[in-house]
Amino acid sequence: MLAAFANPVFDSQRTFRELLQAMARPAVPRALPVLPPAPESVAPAAMAILLTLCDAATALWLQQPVGNALEHLRFHTGLRVAQTAKEADFALITAPDAMPSLQSFAQGELRYPDRSTSLIVQVQGFRNEAGVCVAGPGIRDQEMLHIEGLPADFWTQRAALAESFPLGIDMFFVAEQHVLALPRTTRLLEH
Amino acid sequence: MTPRYNFAFLDEDTKRMLRRALLKAVAIPGCQIPFGSREMPLPYGWGTGGIQVTAALLGPDDVLKVIDQGADDTTNAVNIRRFFARVAGIATTERTAEATLIQTRHRIPETPLREDQILVFQVPEPEPLRTLEARETETRTLHALADYGLMHVKLYEDIARYGRIATSYDYPVLVDGRYLTSPSPIPKFDNPKLDHSPALMLFGAGREKRIYAIPPYTRVESVAFEDHPFDVQQWDERCALCGSGESYLDEVVVDDRGTRMFVCSDTDFCSQRTEAQA
Amino acid sequence: MYVAVKGGEQAIARSLELLAEARRGDPAVPELELTQIREQLRLGVARVMQEGSLYDEELAALAIRQAAGDMLEAIFLLRAYRTTLPRFGYTLPLETDGMRVRRRVSGTFKDIPGGQVLGPTADYTQRLLDFDTTPPTATTSAEAPLPAEMPRVLDLLEAEALIEPADADSDPEPLDLTREPLTFPADRATRLQNLARGDEGYLLGLAYSTQRGYAESHPFAGEIRMGEVDVCICPEELGFSIEIGSITVTECQMINQFHGGNGVPPQFTRGYGLSMGEGERKAMSMALVDRALRCDELGETAHAPAQDQEFVLSHSDNVEASGFVQHLKLPHYVDFQAELSLLRTLAKQQAADSGEQPLHAAGGLHA
Structure with a gap:
């Protein structure tokens, strides 16, 4: 069995602060301070997020429950496994090109829009040039954003989802040591 | 630091629960997110929501500032600062510019905040519609439908009765054009500081068990009418200590004949100016 | 010359000393022992345990003593302690x-x-104050269990x-x-x-x-x-x-x-x-x-x-x-100032509308 955070209290605190800033300042990559050991299919950055946010009160849906990923996560966090994407508090997407449609995750309820799935998507990389142009809360003017390896219709799906705000899903994308967030409020601009 | 308790008092499960709620709050600006508020060793109504949010954020590298009514030295601010120094052993400051984390009750500092700072508000009543509709079941539905007619009627009645909007603090705002939100009982003087703030702003209501957020660079409008635009408090006086004519002033009764003087409510802002003049 | 109020920290420290002194009362009188509270104030202990949501007679007695008999404060103390305790498991429903x-x-x-x-039960006591000390009483055993x-x-x-x-x-x-x-x-x-x-x-x-x-x-x-x-x-x-x-x-x-x-x-x-x-x-x-x-x-x-x-x-x-009721004693200077300033504006406006001088009190005198 692999280890988790070497210093659980402070490593998760530092990771959380980056996640919070990432969510507060969408589309801008931030470096995660600690990369814990992770089983084969799980990126260390995704592992850092799961260790920071998951416990027995959360249900995780794994796109590819391969190898010992599940046992490892269960052992270190006590999280529950969601049988379907809709029941998940968090979903880990390890093969984004084959990810299910965004509609298959919980979008929340109008009275409680927070009851939605948060996605953690492992991608090849992202950069703030070319790609789509986004704006919204947390973005001073606008940002260009290119995320590698997403399904062709990802941005169309994402735009369709924005119609039902405040329902929606919030996403973290991870690549190497970096994380980038795309909350439901981030709007796609015409370009 | 008190070794019998976890760092920053809360256990790690509780911090994770708070952190999940905070992320949702930031993702849905102005929306009140229910959370499993814990019983804190300070009374409800005295900042338990702000304290829980601060405890979920706090790390050993943080520098914490706590203000109440704009002042670092009011008893409740002192008590909360003492609490965190005791249970987290972190550095504290009275200088706005030196703080990474500022917990506040009823004010936003006069010194402009930066992107690397987080402001945590203590909130007694998170629901801006509560005085107009007592039932949480009803107000939840009104938010779901973005039906804020009640608030417009209230403000309109003010105008009909007094010739102006008669709300002077806890003045409701619309966040990113969607959620009607309580800025907490800050004077409306501070409302413009909420709009497109470089700093992230988090709001904790412990007794009411709700958290909400205003992300940086977010549109925050104070609710008003075209023919009765929003305005802020103004004084004919200046601060008697630092001479500031642009800060929020406290009125002090200085003798038994009712003589008044006015001084800055933000004690750090005032002392920085006084020192610079010396 | 006016100076900004300072010394909150010192004031709190002095207040805590006064509280400790008041709580202890006359030091010539022996301090209450927790066993005395548990044994002789059992109904108070029960209430603190119940509303404090923690079944622990010893801690409830401690809380009552620390709160100088203020039950709500004792309940609060117990709750604030309870919230820090780890959960080992959940019991089965009581039978x-x-x-x-x-x-x-x-x-x-x-x-x-x-x-x-x-x-x-106290149901059939006659609620007459008993001015004597209470000597141990022997209870009568039932004829059958x-x-x-x-x-x-x-x-x-x-x-x-x-x-x-x-x-x-x-x-x-x-x-x-x-x-x-x-x-x-x-x-x-x-x-x-x-x-x-x-x-x-x-x-x-x-x-x-x-x-x-x-x-x-x-x-x-x-x-x-x-x-x-x-x-x-x-x-x-x-x-x-x-x-x-x-x-x-x-x-x-x-x-x-x-x-x-x-x-x-x-x-x-x-x-x-x-x-x-x-x-x-x-x-x-x-x-x-x-x-x-x-x-x-x-x-x-x-x-x-x-x-x-x-x-x-x-x-x-x-x-x-x-x-929440008691938080009203915390400073509300800022909000109160906002309301004062609003009332003055309204008073001035009304005076202007009716052509009268504003009330003296509403204008205030300034140093």
Whole structure:
């Protein structure tokens, strides 16, 4: 069995602060301070997020429950496994090109829009040039954003989802040591 | 630091629960997110929501500032600062510019905040519609439908009765054009500081068990009418200590004949100016 | 020359010293021992445990001493400590059928199987102040021990289908109100949990209101029992339940009239109350309020405060209520200044409209 955070209290605190800033300042990559050991299919950055946010009160849906990923996560966090994407508090997407449609995750309820799935998507990389142009809360003017390896219709799906705000899903994308967030409020601009 | 308790008092499960709620709050600006508020060793109504949010954020590298009514030295601010120094052993400051984390009750500092700072508000009543509709079941539905007619009627009645909007603090705002939100009982003087703030702003209501957020660079409008635009408090006086004519002033009764003087409510802002003049 | 008020930290330190001195009282008088509080103020200990949501007589006694006898402050102290404790597991539901009964009365039948057992009750004291010290009293042993099993009065009615059936197995897993926020509408398990933690005085007043026409309440005390019950847990790794101790509880089952409705024939209905330790007033009040809150489920028109779950449950917690009422003593200078400035503006405006001079007081004098 692999280890988790070497210093659980402070490593998760530092990771959380980056996640919070990432969510507060969408589309801008931030470096995660600690990369814990992770089983084969799980990126260390995704592992850092799961260790920071998951416990027995959360249900995780794994796109590819391969190898010992599940046992490892269960052992270190006590999280529950969601049988379907809709029941998940968090979903880990390890093969984004084959990810299910965004509609298959919980979008929340109008009275409680927070009851939605948060996605953690492992991608090849992202950069703030070319790609789509986004704006919204947390973005001073606008940002260009290119995320590698997403399904062709990802941005169309994402735009369709924005119609039902405040329902929606919030996403973290991870690549190497970096994380980038795309909350439901981030709007796609015409370009 | 008190070794019998976890760092920053809360256990790690509780911090994770708070952190999940905070992320949702930031993702849905102005929306009140229910959370499993814990019983804190300070009374409800005295900042338990702000304290829980601060405890979920706090790390050993943080520098914490706590203000109440704009002042670092009011008893409740002192008590909360003492609490965190005791249970987290972190550095504290009275200088706005030196703080990474500022917990506040009823004010936003006069010194402009930066992107690397987080402001945590203590909130007694998170629901801006509560005085107009007592039932949480009803107000939840009104938010779901973005039906804020009640608030417009209230403000309109003010105008009909007094010739102006008669709300002077806890003045409701619309966040990113969607959620009607309580800025907490800050004077409306501070409302413009909420709009497109470089700093992230988090709001904790412990007794009411709700958290909400205003992300940086977010549109925050104070609710008003075209023919009765929003305005802020103004004084004919200046601060008697630092001479500031642009800060929020406290009125002090200085003798038994009712003589008044006015001084800055933000004690750090005032002392920085006084020192610079010396 | 005016200087900004400073010295909050020092003021707090001095205040704490004064508090410690006042709490201790005359140092020539020996300090109360926790065992004295536990043994001689047991009902106070029970209330603090109940509303503090922690069954620990020693800690409750400590809290009462530290709070100088202020029960709400003692409850607050216990709650604030409780919240830091790790959870090792959840107990199985208490089996009050198997209670080792020390008191058991029913207001509905003259005699019941197992008998009426008064036990240690203040009901028939004559409330005359006893000016003498209390020497140890010898109690008289009963000629025969109480029966080990006492059937429940309400089961006798259920056998005749005169009261709504109660099926404990159909209860959903309750949520933990100390870990999750209360949302509305709340199910009965959540309501009972809230009432169990609720302030005794508040529940007593609400319960009283239901008897005075502010709800459809026609209650009978079906059965009140007090005694010891075993507490069991079933650790996942063991797969069977083990007893970890026993606690004293008071249980009240109220019987209420019901005229039928929502497809249910006329029959008696139930109200339930449970309190840790000896807490009869609390358990009875809780049972009356529980019944009143079932109005929706039973198709009764809700017109009274005690039937309004959002009202009742939102205001029952004395730690919340005490904090929020008392927070008004914190500084509100900033908001008050905002209101002052508004009132002055309005006064000036009105004076201008009516062509009069503004009132002197509204303008103020400035140094």
